[in-house]
Amino acid sequence: MTHYEQQYLDLLRDVWTRGDERRDRTGVGTRSLFGPTLRFDLSDDRIPLLTTKRVAWKTAAREMLWFLTGDTNIRELVRQKVHIWTDWPLDRFRRETGETIDRDAFEARVLADDEFAARWGDLGPVYGKQWVAWDTYEPVGDGLYWRGTPVNQIAELVQAIRTNPTSRRLLFTGWNVAELGGMALPPCHMTYQYHVAGGRLSGMLWQRSCDLGLGFAFNAFSAAMLLRMLALQCDLEPGELVWSAGDAHVYLNHAHLVEATLTREPRSDPRLRIKRRPASIFDYAIEDFEVEGYDPHPHIAAPVAV
Template sequence: MRESHFLQDIILTETHASSAPHYEQQYLDLMRHIWSHGDERIDRTGIGTRSILGATLRFSLADDAVPLLTTKRVYWKVAAREMLWFLTGDTNIRELVRQGVHIWTDWPLDAYRRATGEAIDRDSFEARIIEDIEFARQWGDLGPVYGAQWVNWPIYEPAGDGLYRKAEKGRNQIADLVNAIRSTPGSRRLLFTGWNVAEVPQMALPPCHMTYQFQVAGGKLNGLLFQRSCDLGLGFAFNIFGLTMITRMLAQQCDLLPGEVVWQGGDVHLYLNHAALVEEQLSRVPQGAPKLRIHRRPSSIFDYRIEDFEVLDYSPQAHIAAPVAV
């Protein structure tokens, strides 16, 4: 009887181990649920979505793991360049375009077309942004988005007669965060946010990945992102990579090991014109275990370069194209 129970325990353990789902399966399950059961609605873009409110996904970062989607190719260097750009505090697309990153161009391009009536194509618009600094200043700025809030949150100082003026230098939330992780690792205030209520109307796009929070536990750094709005078909892949990247950078700067990342979505949606993307991706089986390596520890979190990052063992299935809703 004892031997029988022992053998049964072995069988159950082996079955459980062999049936452990791939980390990406939770993403695909969420996609399937939203496509089948999400509330269909007309959204800001006029395209329409299927949407739910509230979702949570968790991913381990042990052994350099990175939760890159494998059921389609994710151009992770684009996401990495964007994250490094955020940390500079820059809000003009010129530097991104110079690096071949086009993910923010549609918003200023749309504004330029509406303001001038000129039917300029994206390539021509970007060429002018690179070649003409004055044109870039006028038409390439996105307003006080992400990086402006992360490293230069506006603060105000007395100007006399009960008035206040905006200080030349704002609050650097990222520098404050690094110091706080090092000095008060048990704090529940290890976070930064891009949602500045007073400046949201001036932004080309209010922050979707709006608040990041961190926790030190057992010598490891865990990272959480609350995303008020998530385009699950296109945006999520970049957002989860960005969360992983900033968590790994913070851990390295604070002499901690990376633990896990937790992604929380508010309005999580799929666009109705992404049917081909959804159906193709759900037909694929996730596989592989890519790793993210950081080859250098710079003197500060603001001094990383794109060459410092490398993704290994990433063999995704083919890219799936889909339109971006502006």
């Protein structure tokens, strides 16, 4: 039986060998293919966790739980020793102040100084803000508007799955056109849609952009984790995760990562255990999740393009 990870390895090879080479926003350059789709079976607690390199799955899980709080400041992530969002505000701080400061010193100031954290740790209205507090506006006359009640897309999704499981509107998105300019990074994993059949919940994640070398491992795990949480909250079994991307790319400075990855054989068949069902999808904690049977190859370090 083919290992679930083989389809990812095939895509990585295809992008690296056949992808269109182009300059990109970061200046690093990529090789890119358009429109790939992968499918992962999530039954029996299966999880699409890459084994050809060690993935820090708890970091991905903490990020997903942070999204669900609606927080958009890196401070809470830094408190949990999660550094994956620090590069963007750090880059802005360096550009706007001219101050040379390393990541550790910047994060220490974010933790120690409330005013500094509020000004420099904020990412703008990124994922969590759109997921659980999408702004609405109501007219008050003479072309004026006041801010109405924010929309909690996640809460509405849970209710819709429970009460109208055959709906074709079981989805949420982070692509708020009016607020893209204020985001440190516009959403890459931007739209999630769900489908109920035979007592099983399946989901599709559509990414406008996917860094296959670094981002995919987190994106696939997080999407599967969220699907599992939704299924548990809605008394359904997990079905399938369908992952699809617009621009699937590999950065040119990740050649060593690609070459090392493609020499490795997938191994182990990990399971994601969820230890309890809390009162709502917003009440999970990192201690509620455990990965069993994970035996990956060693981590492969590679730079993040900001």
